[in-house]
Amino acid sequence: MEWENINTYAKQWVKEAGVKIRSSFSTALNISSKSNANDLVTNIDRDVEKFFIEKIRKTFPQHRILGEEGFGDELDHTNGVVWLIDPIDGTLNFIHQQRNFAISVGIYENGIGMIGIIYDVVHNELYCAMKGKGAFINEQHIPSLNETNVHKAIIGINATWATENKRIDYRKIVPLIQNARGTRSYGSAALELVYVATGRIDAYISMRLSPWDFAAGVIIVEELGGVASNILGEKLNILEKSSVFVAKPGLHQEILNQYLLK
Ligand code: 2AM
Ligand code: CA
Ligand code: CA
Ligand code: CA
Incomplete structure (x- = not known):
């Protein structure tokens, strides 16, 4: 109550x-x-x-x-x-x-x-x-999320992360962008997280967010069976700034194993 x-x-x-x-x-x-x-x-x-x-x-x-x-x-x-x-x-x-x-x-x-x-x-x-x-x-x-794979996926990611930057080796990101069906960047982490929740995009990756950026969105995504972590696959913590990686089930594992942790 x-x-x-x-x-x-x-x-x-x-x-x-x-x-x-x-x-x-x-x-x-x-x-x-x-x-x-x-x-x-x-x-x-x-x-x-x-x-x-x-x-x-x-x-x-x-x-x-x-x-x-x-x-x-x-x-x-x-x-x-x-x-x-x-x-x-x-x-x-x-x-x-x-x-x-x-x-x-x-x-x-x-x-x-x-x-x-x-x-x-x-x-x-x-x-x-x-x-x-x-x-x-x-x-x-909102219906629960189904599994998908990189070749069928639209990925929410800012172009910054495919250029030389101090948070991730962009050579891990370029093949992901090349293999995905498409990419999008909307400039609002909260909206990009609910776009994953509603299946408008299949994954969202940001290298640097604060707890207030992801706190609400990850609850909504996880409620629908989506997976949320940082880019190393570790649990998010609401006391810390971190990278954020959310995706449909299956796709989360694929991107982690084949790209981010490679
Ligand atoms: P904001 O608009 O509330 O600041 C932009 O790509 C997304 O990243 C927005 O969700 C934005 O939130 C967030 N963001 C987090 N830290 C930022 C920063 N230092 N500068 C700009 N945007 C930031
Ligand atoms: Ca914000
Ligand atoms: Ca703000
Ligand atoms: Ca701000």
Whole structure:
């Protein structure tokens, strides 16, 4: 009952945050840079995160919160209930395109993913899963994922990882791209994760994400039988930045054995 209650509140707040984001389209954005000139944040990212934190603190004062924009708590352990919030995932798309971004909210208990919510605000598509209770787009049930292989797969990956970079030997990635049916890059990890969950793409690989980027998406993908790990096949940890590799069953093993670990 308690999780149903948390889920109801979380979905309601995500929808309300979506209304705020939609109404921001008619206002001037206040844009600043963070770690580098292309790492941008807006007043809306901050306002939406603060909105969630205020609601959670009032309704569930014992829960802890990790948010990208830093208004939540510092986390050094996973005990209890933790909300991982990315108020706008795909900020560059939000600024440049006013589409291809999402709100991402993952809720964990003692390190185990319980609720994942990703809201594609512009398309009014709310993806959610509760552990063991299935996954949905709006109120529509999402079917479980079937096995596939690299030759039939569309892989979500950013072109950066097929060029010389400091996180992976790109010579492992080039053959994967050559053998796959196609590749896509959407610029929002949360959306790419739900695209795997809905079978629009078959796998998604990123060499560097933060816990709020993947927390919700991996819950939804795993609920449908997809496999989530880092690029070495190790379990993801919500306290750490890491690479993220999710794929349909079978395909995950194939890419790991034939490409990433080769
Ligand atoms: P963001 O828009 O919330 O920052 C872009 O390829 C994807 O990677 C987005 O999901 C983006 O999330 C995420 N990302 C993670 N770390 C990033 C960084 N340092 N700079 C830009 N995007 C980052
Ligand atoms: Ca960001
Ligand atoms: Ca993000
Ligand atoms: Ca963000």
